[in-house]
Amino acid sequence: MSHYKHPGRKVCNQEGHHMKLSTTLILSTLTLAASAAFAADQPVIGLITKTETNPFFVKMKEGAQAEAKKAGAKLMTATGKKDGDTASQITALENMAAAGAKTILITSTGDAIIPTVKKVQAKGVQVIALDSPFDGADALFATDNYKAGVLIGQYAKAALGDKPAKIAMLDLFPGHPVGAQRHNGFMSGFGLKANDAKSNELSSTAETVCAGDTDGNQAKGQTAMENCLQKNPDINVVYTINEPAAAGAYNALKKAGKEKGVIIVSVDGGCQGVKDTAAGKIAATSQQYPLKMASMGVAAGVEYAKTGKKVSGYVDTGVTLIANKAVTGVDSKDTKVGLDLCWGNK
Incomplete structure (x- = not known):
């Protein structure tokens, strides 16, 4: 009895099918592994501003986002409800450090954040002050x-x-x-x-x-x-x-x-x-130039993640x-x- 072969339909090669499937699985596994390795190596940087509505801080966030994208870094952001909202900034510092941020950029609302800053620094987190100085920051990027x-x-x-x-x-x-x-x-x-x-x-x-x-x-x-x-x-x-x-x-x-x-x-x-x-x-x-403050801060964060070298002192961002x-x-x-x-x- 002869077998009719439908035009255009291929007879399945069982061995070839399994070989292709295995190759696909291997490639998928390698891709996932590579992605995981990249994520593990990707610098994580936090940005905490005083408010989300002030155009100064909106521009600061834009600068941080652009620099993070350029450098292949992950940017986490948070903001207070108003100028002086230290409680929100303290919570953001703790959450970002727990989420793996190695550098946190912050426009301080007041000295009440300092104990929390010291706590995250003790865990190896670099904390850079933007615009507003405070005691204990690793560095300050700001207008004179x-x-x-x-x-x-x-x-x-x-x-x-x-x-x-x-x-x-x-x-x-x-x-x-x-x-x-x-x-x-x-x-x-x-x-x-x-x-x-x-x-x-x-x-x-x-x-x-x-x-x-x-x-x-x-x-x-x-x-x-x-x-x-x-x-x-x-x-x-x-x-x-x-x-x-x-x-x-x-x-x-x-x-x-x-x-x-x-x-x-x-x-x-x-x-x-x-x-x-x-x-x-x-x-x-x-x-003054908030975009420059944030972009320089992100660049310093990426450098710290790659080399372990912290930035220090005051960096004048121009006026x-x-x-x-x-x-x-x-x-x-x-x-x-x-x-x-x-x-x-x-």
């Missing part, structure tokens, strides 16, 4: 905040000319080193008595006719400025800790019909702040004075440059 203050102080002094200074100081909140450094840098740049760059004590003189805390936000900046105008309606210079506080100060001045006669200076260099500078609401701002109008004797860039380098929505 004292210099940022000096630049806007010099600008305000030159822009004011020979007029007697009546200055409102709209600060962050007591005890924060970045706030103190910017404040004291401004004082020094303006030519007034100031504490040194590392001091956490705010300085004041006869020229500083009012001061208020803003927590770095617009609503509190407006309230602080309104209070200052009640104390002294002749204020002609306003130092602000950051651009949201500056926007609040401008709103208060405009409401009082005094916005055209007052020099507002600030620090940050976010896109909205640079736009406000271009519009004349802010006279000048010191621009540039962006001004609406240039003044004699003070080096600055225009707002076009500021918009090219800013962070946030353009």
Whole structure:
């Protein structure tokens, strides 16, 4: 009896079938093993920011993600609910260390994190401070905040000319080193008595006719400025800790019909702040670079994972004075440059 062979249908070779199946299984096993080995060798880096809505920290996260992708690292991220939320940062430090992070980058909300930082460091985790310094960090990648203050102080002094200074100081909140450094840098740049760059004590003189805390936000900046105008309606210079506080100060001045006669200076260099500078609401701002802070931090984390070599000390990530109008004797860039380098929505 003959066997009919259907056109196009192949007779199965049982031995060949098993050989192909075995080869496929072996290749799959090798692929899985290689993937597992890669995952084990892949550097794990954590990034903890203060909030997830502030454009400064959004840009920082973008920089970390881009550098991690470029370097083949795994990036874990976490954030506090608001500025000052140390509880969330402590939890994130513990969780990231437990998940295998060998380097954690953090914008500290306060010294309450230090015991947990020491705990994870004892397990071999490198902890790098971004933007905000704190005791015990292996390194700090940040703007020179004292210099940022000096630049806007010099600008305000030159822009004011020979007029007697009546200055409102709209600060962050007591005890924060970045706030103190910017404040004291401004004082020094303006030519007034100031504490040194590392001091956490705010300085004041006869020229500083009012001061208020803003927590770095617009609503509190407006309230602080309104209070200052009640104390002294002749204020002609306003130092602000950051651009949201500056926007609040401008709103208060405009409401009082005094916005055209007052020099507002600030620090940050976010896109909205640079736009406000271009519009004349802010006279000048010191621009900092959060993307650079984070990308350099991730690169340092990858290096530590590969070689065991930790980074140490302070790494200056740069600052540039962006001004609406240039003044004699003070080096600055225009707002076009500021918009090219800013962070946030353009």
